[in-house]
Amino acid sequence: MKTWLVRLVLVGALGSIGFWAWGFLFPSPERVIRKELDALARIASIAPNEAPLTKLAKTQKLVSFFAGDAQVTVDVPGRVTQTFNGREDLQQAALGARALLNNLQVQLLDVLVTVGADKQYAVANLTATATLPGEKIPEVQELKMIFKKADRDWLITSVETVKTLR
Amino acid sequence: MEPQGAEGPKHHWVRRALIGRDPARTLVRIFVWIILILVIRSYMLLPIRVEGVSMLPNYKENGIHFVNCLAYVFHPPQRGDVVAIRYSGRSVMLCKRIVGLPGEIISFRDGHVEINGAPLDEPYLKRPCNWDHSAELIGPDEYYVVGDNRSMDFDQHTKGRAERVRIVGKVVL
Numbered sequence: 107m108k109t110w111l112v113r114l115v116l117v118g119a120l121g122s123i124g125f126w127a128w129g130f131l132f133p134s135p136e137r138v139i140r141k142e143l144d145a146l147a148r149i150a151s152i153a154p155n156e157a158p159l160t161k162l163a164k165t166q167k168l169v170s171f172f173a174g175d176a177q178v179t180v181d182v183p184g185r186v187t188q189t190f191n192g193r194e195d196l197q198q199a200a201l202g203a204r205a206l207l208n209n210l211q212v213q214l215l216d217v218l219v220t221v222g223a224d225k226q227y228a229v230a231n232l233t234a235t236a237t238l239p240g241e242k243i244p245e246v247q248e249l250k251m252i253f254k255k256a257d258r259d260w261l262i263t264s265v266e267t268v269k270t271l272r
Numbered sequence: 273m274e275p276q277g278a279e280g281p282k283h284h285w286v287r288r289a290l291i292g293r294d295p296a297r298t299l300v301r302i303f304v305w306i307i308l309i310l311v312i313r314s315y316m317l318l319p320i321r322v323e324g325v326s327m328l329p330n331y332k333e334n335g336i337h338f339v340n341c342l343a344y345v346f347h348p349p350q351r352g353d354v355v356a357i358r359y360s361g362r363s364v365m366l367c368k369r370i371v372g373l374p375g376e377i378i379s380f381r382d383g384h385v386e387i388n389g390a391p392l393d394e395p396y397l398k399r400p401c402n403w404d405h406s407a408e409l410i411g412p413d414e415y416y417v418v419g420d421n422r423s424m425d426f427d428q429h430t431k432g433r434a435e436r437v438r439i440v441g442k443v444v445l
Contacts, residue, residue, distance in 0.1 A: 184427050216361020243323050246361040270359050270366065271383040271417065271432030 116174050136219040139228055139253055139260050143214045152210040154239075155214045165200045173254060173261040181267050182247065209239040228253045228260065229266070278337050291444070316341055318441065320356060320365065326419030326429055327354070327367055331443075339365075343442035349415055352396075354443040357417060357434045366430060367443060372416025374436075380405040383422065399423040408433075415439065 129137070149168045172178075178190040178270075190196050203210075217232040230251045233245040246266040253260040292298040313319070318339040322331045331337065331354070339356040349355060349370050357366040371385050371392060372378040378387055383401030385392040401422035410416050410433055418431035 183430075215363040216359065218360055231360045233361060233364055235364060246359065246364050249337075269432075270357065270438065271430060271434055272414070 128193045135221045135228055135255070135260065138229055139219050140217055142171060142260060143217055143230065143232065143251075147212045147214045148210040150210075152204055152207050154209045156204070156208075159199070162223060165197055165204060168200055169197045171262055172196055173256070173263045176261070176263050177267070178265040179267065181269075207238070211244075212236040213244075226255045227263075228255075302421055311412055317444075318356070318362065320367065320443070326421050326424065327348075328421040329371075330354075330396055330420045331367060337367075337443050338445045339441040340444045343443040344439065349436075349439055349442070351392075355417065355434075356440040356443055357438045358440050362440060365440060366417070366434075368417035368419055368431065368434070370412075370415045371418055372410045372433075374414055375414050376410050376416075377407050378410060378416045378425075379407040385418075395422055397422065413437075 133141075149164050149171075152161075154172070172193055174193055176192065176196065177185065178196060180189075181187040185255050213235045215233045215235065217230055219228055219230045221228045230253065232249055232251070234247050234249050236247075237244040248270050250264075250268050251262055251266040251268050254263045292301075298372060318341055319384075320337050320339055322333060322335045322337065325333065345355075351370055351373055353370050355368060355370055357368060359365065371394070372387060376387050377389070378385065379388070379389075380403040382393075383403050385394065386407075399421060403422060403426045405426065408416075413436045414433040415436065416432070417434050419429060422429070
C-alpha cells in the first residue's frame with residue numbers, strides 16, 4: 107500500500123479515537139441527560155418478585171434523580187390531576203406504586219433535549235411507555251421534563267404530562 | 273479431488289447469480305439500494321403495527337400498515353383520512369381518522385358526528401355508537417381525530433384535536 111494512504115488511514119483512525127475520547131471524557135449536557143433518562147427508566151421499572159430491600163433501594167435511587175424542590179404534575183384524561191412536591195412526596199408515591207405493582211416495564215422514547223443558552227437548565231420532551239403485567243398494550247404518555255444543573259449532575263426540577271390530543 | 277471441468281461452470285453460474293459479472297458494480301448497487309430503502313423507510317413510507325382496538329374493525333390489531341409521510345406536502349389533510357399522529361417522536365404514534373377540519377364546530381349526538389350542526393356521513397363505521405358530547409371549536413391549525421371503533425366508552429376512547437405538526441402522514445396500504 108502506498109505510504110500516503112497508510113498515513114491517511116492512520117490520521118483518520120486517530121481522529122476518530124480522539125473524537126470518541128473527547129465525547130467520553132467531556133460529554134455534552136444532552137448526552138448526560140439522555141444517559142440519566144436511560145438509568146431513570148431502568149430504575150423506574152419493577153422486576154417480578156422484587157425483594158422489599160431492592161424496592162426501597164431503587165425508590166431512593168429514583169428520587170435522587172430529582173431536585174429537592176421538584177414538582178411532578180400528572181394530568182391525564184379520566185383521572186384526577188395529581189401533583190407531587192419535593193423528594194419526600196415523590197418517595198411516598200414511588201413506594202406506594204412499587205407496593206401495588208409486581209411488574210412494570212418503563213421505557214422513555216423519542217427524547218428531545220433542548221439545553222438553555224446558559225447551559226444551566228434543559229428541557230426534555232419524551233414519550234414514556236409503561237407496560238403493566240397482563241397488559242398487551244402499554245400506557246403511553248408524553249412528558250415534558252425540566253432539568254437544572256447541580257455541579258456535574260442534572261436534576262429534574264419539574265415533570266408534567268403533555269396533552270398529545272387536546 | 274473433483275475434475276475442474278465438472279465443477280467449474282456450475283460454480284461460475286452460482287457466482288454470477290450471487291455477485292454478478294462485476295463484483296464492484298454489485299457492491300455499488302447494494303449500497304445504493306440500502307440507501308434508497310433507508311430514505312424511503314425514514315422519510316416516505318413508515319411501517320407501523322397497529323396495537324389496540326380503537327380502529328376496529330377497519331384496522332385490526334397487529335396489522336402492518338404504512339404511513340405516507342409525503343401525503344400532505346401538496347395539500348392539507350382531508351376529512352376521512354386515517355392518519356398517524358406522533359407523540360414526542362415517531363416510535364409510538366396514534367392511528368386515528370380525521371373527522372373535523374380547522375375552524376369547524378364538532379359535536380357527537382346519539383352516536384353521530386355533527387359538523388357545524390349537520391350530521392357527518394361516515395360509511396366506514398360498522399359498530400353502533402351512543403356517544404353524546406357538547407360542541408367543540410376546532411382551532412385554526414387543528415384537526416379533530418377519532419377512532420373507528422365507537423362502541424367503546426366515550427371516556428376510554430382516545431380522541432381530540434391534533435395539531436397539524438403532529439400529523440406525520442396518511443395511513444395507506
